[in-house]
Amino acid sequence: LQPPGTGSRGRSGDLKPEEIVRLEEDRVVLLDQRRLPDEEVELECRSAAEVAEAIRAMAVRGAPAIGIAAAYGYALAAERGEDLDEAAAVLLASRPTAVNLAWAIAELRKADDPRACAREIHLQEIDRCRRMAEHAAGLVEPGARPLTHCNTGGLATGGYGTALGAIRAAFAQSLVEHVLVTETRPLLQGGRLTAWELDRVGIPSSVIADSAAGSFMGRGEVTHVFTGADRIAANGDTANKIGTYALAVLAAHHEIPFYIVAPSSTVDLATPTGAEIPIEERDPSEVTPRFPARNPAFDVTPAALIGAIVTEAGVHRAPYEESLSRPTPAGAAR
Amino acid sequence: LQPPGTGSRGRSGDLKPEEIVRLEEDRVVLLDQRRLPDEEVELECRSAAEVAEAIRAMAVRGAPAIGIAAAYGYALAAERGEDLDEAAAVLLASRPTAVNLAWAIAELRKADDPRACAREIHLQEIDRCRRMAEHAAGLVEPGARPLTHCNTGGLATGGYGTALGAIRAAFAQSLVEHVLVTETRPLLQGGRLTAWELDRVGIPSSVIADSAAGSFMGRGEVTHVFTGADRIAANGDTANKIGTYALAVLAAHHEIPFYIVAPSSTVDLATPTGAEIPIEERDPSEVTPRFPARNPAFDVTPAALIGAIVTEAGVHRAPYEESLSRPTPAGAAR
Numbered sequence: 001l002q003p004p005g006t007g008s009r010g011r012s013g014d015l016k017p018e019e020i021v022r023l024e025e026d027r028v029v030l031l032d033q034r035r036l037p038d039e040e041v042e043l044e045c046r047s048a049a050e051v052a053e054a055i056r057a058m059a060v061r062g063a064p065a066i067g068i069a070a071a072y073g074y075a076l077a078a079e080r081g082e083d084l085d086e087a088a089a090v091l092l093a094s095r096p097t098a099v100n101l102a103w104a105i106a107e108l109r110k111a112d113d114p115r116a117c118a119r120e121i122h123l124q125e126i127d128r129c130r131r132m133a134e135h136a137a138g139l140v141e142p143g144a145r146p147l148t149h150c151n152t153g154g155l156a157t158g159g160y161g162t163a164l165g166a167i168r169a170a171f172a173q174s175l176v177e178h179v180l181v182t183e184t185r186p187l188l189q190g191g192r193l194t195a196w197e198l199d200r201v202g203i204p205s206s207v208i209a210d211s212a213a214g215s216f217m218g219r220g221e222v223t224h225v226f227t228g229a230d231r232i233a234a235n236g237d238t239a240n241k242i243g244t245y246a247l248a249v250l251a252a253h254h255e256i257p258f259y260i261v262a263p264s265s266t267v268d269l270a271t272p273t274g275a276e277i278p279i280e281e282r283d284p285s286e287v288t289p290r291f292p293a294r295n296p297a298f299d300v301t302p303a304a305l306i307g308a309i310v311t312e313a314g315v316h317r318a319p320y321e322e323s324l325s326r327p328t329p330a331g332a333a334r
Numbered sequence: 335l336q337p338p339g340t341g342s343r344g345r346s347g348d349l350k351p352e353e354i355v356r357l358e359e360d361r362v363v364l365l366d367q368r369r370l371p372d373e374e375v376e377l378e379c380r381s382a383a384e385v386a387e388a389i390r391a392m393a394v395r396g397a398p399a400i401g402i403a404a405a406y407g408y409a410l411a412a413e414r415g416e417d418l419d420e421a422a423a424v425l426l427a428s429r430p431t432a433v434n435l436a437w438a439i440a441e442l443r444k445a446d447d448p449r450a451c452a453r454e455i456h457l458q459e460i461d462r463c464r465r466m467a468e469h470a471a472g473l474v475e476p477g478a479r480p481l482t483h484c485n486t487g488g489l490a491t492g493g494y495g496t497a498l499g500a501i502r503a504a505f506a507q508s509l510v511e512h513v514l515v516t517e518t519r520p521l522l523q524g525g526r527l528t529a530w531e532l533d534r535v536g537i538p539s540s541v542i543a544d545s546a547a548g549s550f551m552g553r554g555e556v557t558h559v560f561t562g563a564d565r566i567a568a569n570g571d572t573a574n575k576i577g578t579y580a581l582a583v584l585a586a587h588h589e590i591p592f593y594i595v596a597p598s599s600t601v602d603l604a605t606p607t608g609a610e611i612p613i614e615e616r617d618p619s620e621v622t623p624r625f626p627a628r629n630p631a632f633d634v635t636p637a638a639l640i641g642a643i644v645t646e647a648g649v650h651r652a653p654y655e656e657s658l659s660r661p662t663p664a665g666a667a668r
Contacts, residue, residue: 037624149545180628183621185519185543195625206618207627209519210545211483211577215633218579243545245552249587250580284540287517290371291529293541294514299549 013200017126017159021060023072023118026080030069032059033155033189037196048077048087055094055101058187062156063230063266064125067100071121074105075114084109096278097239097298099231099268126159128263128312136166136226136261136310140175145223147180147213150241151193152228152261163226163261164194166310171203179205180222182213184241186286186295210243217254225251229262229309236303236320237274238262242296248305257307264311267324274300347534351460351493355394357406357452360414364403366393367489367523371530382411382421389428389435392521396490397564397600398459401434405455408439409448418443430612431573431632433565433602460493462597462646470500470560470595470644474509479557481514481547484575485527486562486595497560497595498528500644505537513539514556516547518575520620520629544577551588559585563596563643570637570654571608572596576630582639591641598645601658608634 021030028051032043043059045051051073054060060069070091077087088105095101104121111117140146146167150156153164161168170176179198183191191207198205208216216222225247231239238244238260251258271277277300284293309316309324316323355364362385366377377393379385385407388394394403404425411421422439429435438455445451474480480501484490487498495502504510513532517525525541532539542550550556559581565573572578572594585592605611611634618627643650643658650657 182545183519185517185545191622191625191627195622199625205626207622207625209576209621209629210543211516211519211580212628212630212633214580214583215576215630216628218633242543242549246545246548246580246584249548249584253583253587287543288525288529288541291525291533291541292539293525294546294550295543296546296549299546299552 013202015154015159015197015200017122020154020158021065021069021072023075023115028069028072028076030054030060031155033061033193034059037192045073047080048073048082049090051076052090052094061189062151063098063100063228064157064162064263065155066095066098067104067265068118068122068125068158070101071104071108071118074108075118078114095280097230097280100265103265122158125157125263125265129157129160129162129165131312132162132261132263132310133160133165133169135314136259137169137173137175139257139259139308139310139315140170140224142175143223144170144176145178145180145221146176147182147216147222147225147247148194149182149190149227149244149247150184151189151197153194153197155193155197156228162228162263164197166226166261168201168203176203179203180216181205181207182210182243183207184243185210189241213247214250217250217256222256225256225258226261229260229266230298231271231277232260232262232267232309232324233271233273233277234269234321234324235273236306236309236318236324237277238301238306238309239274239277239279239298240301242299245299245301248301252305258305259307260309262309262311264313267311269325274302347536349488349493349531349534351456354488354492355399355403355406355456357409357449362403362406362410364388364394365489367395367527368393371526379407381414382407382416383424385410386424386428395523396485397432397434397562398491398496398597399489400429400432401438401599402456402459402492404435405438405442405452408442409452412448429614431564431614434599437599456492459491459597459599463491463494463496463499465646466496466595466597466644467494467499467503469648470593471503471507471509473591473593473642473644473649474504474558476509477557478504478510479512479514479555480510481516481550481556481559481581482528483516483524483561483578483581484518485523485531487528487531489527489531490562496562496597498531500560500595502535502537510537513537514550515539515541516544516577517541518577519544523575547581548584551584551590556590559590559592560595563594563600564632565605565611566594566596566601566643566658567605567607567611568603568655568658569607570640570643570652570658571611572635572640572643573608573611573613573632574635576633579633579635582635586639592639593641594643596643596645598647601645603659608636
């Protein structure tokens with residue numbers, strides 16, 4: 001990872017990995033995503049429990065970034081001499097849906113050098129992002145007007161991004177004209193974070209209300225839908241931010257390709273189908289503090305609605321039971 | 335209309351029509367819907383231009399309520415000796431999509447006694463609501479868990495409501511268990527106004543993010559979708575609050591009946607299809623003040639996705655060209 005203050009990768013304005021999350025001598029430091037874009041404030045976590053609380057409260061969110069933050073939190077706990085069973089348990093309990101968290105903790109528990117292992121996980125996730133983005137960009141034709149949901153950029157992954165990385169790679173190849181960003185209620189990860197990231201790197205975009213996505217599809221203003229994933233079951237069923245399922249149904253209705261872009265750390269072959277993925281219900285007051293509300297944070301999109309799942313290994317097509325279980329999918333270059 | 339302070343209709347907490355909008359001696363007074371549910375504040379409009387501004391700024395909204403407010407505004411203009419061509423023009427220009435506005439102004443321009451005509455329009459809209467609600471309740475089976483979008487209650491209609499009136503009538507017949515209310519971004523008419531109205535009359539409900547509607551349908555938690563309308567074309571294509579189209583597509587995907595409930599004043603036989611309905615684009619800063627955004631206020635749901643259009647005359651079924659042009663639809667009782 002580059003030290004703070006040195007040149008960013010490529011375009012000015014691109015977020016540096018260490019700006020998003022890093023392990024210092026005695027603390028995990030992360031950009032508090034709850035306060036973006038209005039304020040760029042760092043949050044310091046001095047124990048595994050504080051990292052877990054930052055994840056629970058969504059100061060850091062996005063499946064890969066959660067895994068990275070948890071890895072740094074576990075490494076911090078190891079160096080501080082915390083009870084590591086307890087540290088692992090508190091980190092694992094912070095959010096239930098994203099599988100990257102469990103994956104990262106399992107990697108750390110095997111490691112001789114937790115700090116080096118956590119940094120390696122961070123670097124590998126960024127490398128995976130760049131590789132999956134190149135694969136996914138191959139699915140895009142010139143003049144593309146993709147729609148994306150939630151935030152799957154550098155903030156969500158520790159650098160570069162999954163679905164947003166794919167859009168960035170396609171834009172760099174002059175394939176993308178404009179990006180529609182669903183604001184992603186209740187916490188507005190699209191309207192706050194994705195719009196901010198696209199603005200920083202100069203990609204033309206417009207934020208829309210989540211409810212408007214279908215209408216823009218009906219008007220012919222959406223050529224592709226790209227989203228990330230919080231957990232992908234062995235059969236391809238994919239849990240992702242609430243609203244993803246509706247976008248997949250709407251995309252199918254309009255015959256618009258719908259693609260998932262996520263690292264292999266998000267694929268959970270131990271979960272056979274989406275029915276077995278736990279769906280987090282968050283505090284209803286995030287929706288409205290005044291009236292009764294329901295606030296599922298995720299939904300499950302059935303594999304049948306997914307045109308392709310793109311990982312760093314390539315472009316996985318149905319039947320996903322087969323393509324996800326192979327190290328390199330057939331026809332990766334489409 | 336009942337004078338302020340006298341008994342409300344039925345349940346305690348029901349909004350009285352004159353609380354929503356009324357014409358006093360020298361002003362139109364309306365409950366400022368922008369400030370609900372936090373504050374119940376009245377807005378006073380002392381000219382047609384001030385009424386038009388209240389409509390434009392959505393202090394009063396909902397197609398029938400816009401028509402009623404415009405009628406009172408025109409009557410006020412007539413009594414004040416305003417230039418009535420100008421008064422009509424400024425009211426008509428306030429919002430483009432709802433046809434009730436044009437309909438109400440046309441009624442007023444023919445009237446000998448504008449004040450009496452405006453009151454009559456208000457009373458008639460409430461009477462229409464009660465009749466369409468009874469027709470629509472006939473579409474509901476016991477144990478219903480309807481979903482509704484935006485606000486179509488008394489606030490939207492001058493009293494009782496259209497789609498929400500239907501749900502109220504069905505609830506009164508013990509047919510409704512629970513109502514899901516989409517919050518309806520960007521202005522939250524569902525989360526602020528519909529939730530408030532349902533709370534006042536004691537109907538169990540939960541607010542959800544707009545993006546969650548598809549997920550709740552997929553879980554089997556939605557039995558019917560009821561929405562209002564801002565303009566219904568002769569062929570049944572229906573303009574309504576942004577997000578209605580997506581709900582109709584999602585309902586069709588899940589084989590959930592999707593019904594429009596609206597007065598005949600919302601049917602515009604002079605508009606052949608939805609393609610001819612003007613769609614208002616509102617200030618993008620309503621979505622986000624910080625980044626580029628798109629903010630269409632309405633969308634058009636094609637007739638093919640609409641299971642029935644319920645007016646005060648009865649239950650209209652496809653083909654709508656025929657059923658909407660008849661005074662009383664065949665098979666009104668389903």
